[in-house]
C-alpha cells in the first residue's frame with residue numbers, strides 16, 4: 001500500500017457513504033483510558049500553579065515563566081494544561097456522563113496516549129512513565145535513563161505520543177488513521193504550547209525507527225509511536241543526573257474492548273509509513289510560502305485571557321449562531337497570525353499545509369473564498385459570493401461550516417511531502433494540519449469565539465470546488481470559527 005492508495009480509498013463521496021456497512025457496536029466501544037496495571041502510580045499534585053501569560057502571546061512565540069517547586073509539580077502543570085480532563089457532558093436521554101479533555105479529539109475517542117521519559121528532575125525518579133488522565137497521575141513503567149534509549153542525550157523530559165488506532169477505527173473505520181494523525185498534531189501543540197507558557201521550549205522528531213521506539217517505550221502491539229517531543233529550558237526543575245540502575249516494571253495494559261477488529265487499510269498505511277532505520281532530516285532553513293493577495297491583513301492583537309484559562313476552557317462548538325454577528329478583520333488577522341509561526345519539528349523545515357477560507361461574516365471582507373498567503377499576511381480572493389451552503393455541503397452536510405463566520409479547507413501538499421519523505425510524509429502533512437487546528441482553537445477561545453475541527457468532508461468535491469490539481473494539493477482538514485451555540489450537555 002502507498003499513501004496515495006490509502007488516501008484514495010478513504011475519501012468520502014456520496015457513493016462511499018451509500019456503500020458503507022459500518023455501524024456502531026456500542027457494546028464493544030473501546031475504553032478511552034489506557035491503564036498499565038500492576039505498576040506504581042505516582043500522584044501529580046492537584047491545582048498546580050497556572051500559566052498567567054496571555055494565550056495569544058504564547059501563540060505568537062512568547063515564553064511564560066511559571067515556576068514549579070519540583071519535578072512532580074512541573075509535570076502536573078504541564079499535563080493539567082495540555083492533556084487532562086477539563087470538562088464533562090451529560091447525555092440527556094440516559095444521564096450518562098463522559099469526560100472531555102484539554103486536547104481535542106475526533107469523536108472524543110482520544111486515540112493519543114502520552115508517555116514520557118524523565119532525566120534528573122528534582123525529587124522525581126528517572127524513568128519511563130505513562131500519563132493517566134482519568135486520575136491525573138503518572139504510571140511508573142520503569143526506572144533508569146530511558147531518554148538515552150530514544151537517542152536524546154540532553155533533554156530532561158521527552159514525550160512519546162502514541163496512537164491506538166482501534167479507538168478511532170471503532171467509529172470511523174478505515175478513514176480513522178487520518179484522524180489519529182490529526183489528533184497527534186493537536187496533542188503535539190497542546191503539549192508544546194503548554195510547555196512554552198510555563199517557560200520551556202520543545203522540539204519534535206517525526207523521523208525515527210518505529211519499532212525501536214516502540215520497544216524502548218515497552219508499548220503493546222495496539223499502540224504505535226508517532227511523535228517524540230523533547231522539552232528543555234530553565235523552567236524545568238532539574239538538579240543532577242541521578243544515575244542508578246534500570247529496573248523495568250512494564251505493567252499490564254488494560255483491555256480496551258471485548259473484541260478488537262483489524263482494519264487492513266489502516267494496517268497497510270501504518271506499515272507503509274513506518275521507518276526501519278534512523279536518518280536525520282536535513283534542515284532546509286526557514287520555510288517560506290510566497291505569494292501575494294489583494295487584501296492585506298491588519299496586525300494581530302492580544303487579549304489578556306491567560307493561557308491557563310484558555311487551554312482549559314477550549315471546547316469544540318456543537319454549532320454556531322448562523323446569521324448573527326460578524327467577526328472583525330483584526331480578529332481574523334489574529335486567528336491567522338498564530339498559524340504563521342514556526343513549528344519546531346524535524347519535518348517542519350517546509351510547510352505543506354495551505355489555508356483556504358470560506359468567508360461568510362467578516363466585517364470589511366466580501367463573502368467569498370480566499371487563499372491565505374502567510375509570508376506577507378495577505379488574502380487572495382479566488383471566488384466571490386455567498387459560500388455558506390457550499391461550505392456546509394462540502395463538510396459532509398454539517399451545518400456548522402455554514403453557520404460559522406469563517407470556515408477553512410486546509411490543503412495538504414502531499415506530493416511534495418512524499419517526494420521528500422516517501423510515504424512517511426503522509427503523517428507529517430496531517431501533523432501540520434492538526435497543529436494549525438490546535439492553534440486556531442486556542443486563538444478562537446482567547447478572542448471569545450468558538451471553533452470546531454472537521455475531519456469529515458467530501459474530498460474530491462472540495463478539490464474540484466477549489467480548482468486544485470493533485471500537484472497543488474488535496475484537502476486534509478476542515479475547520480470552522482464563529483459564535484458557538486450553547487451546548488446544554490456541558491457540565492463544567
Ligand SMILES: Cc1cc2nc3c(=O)[nH]c(=O)nc-3n(C[C@H](O)[C@H](O)[C@H](O)COP(=O)(O)O)c2cc1C
Nearest residue numbers: 100101104105106107108182315316453454455456
Ligand atoms: C481531527 C478532528 C476531527 C473532528 N471532526 C469533527 C467533525 O467532523 N464534526 C464535528 O462536529 N466535530 C468534529 N471534531 C470535534 C470533536 O468532536 C471534539 O474535539 C470532541 O468531541 C471533543 O470535544 P472538545 O473539543 O470540546 O474537547 C473533530 C475534532 C478533531 C480533533
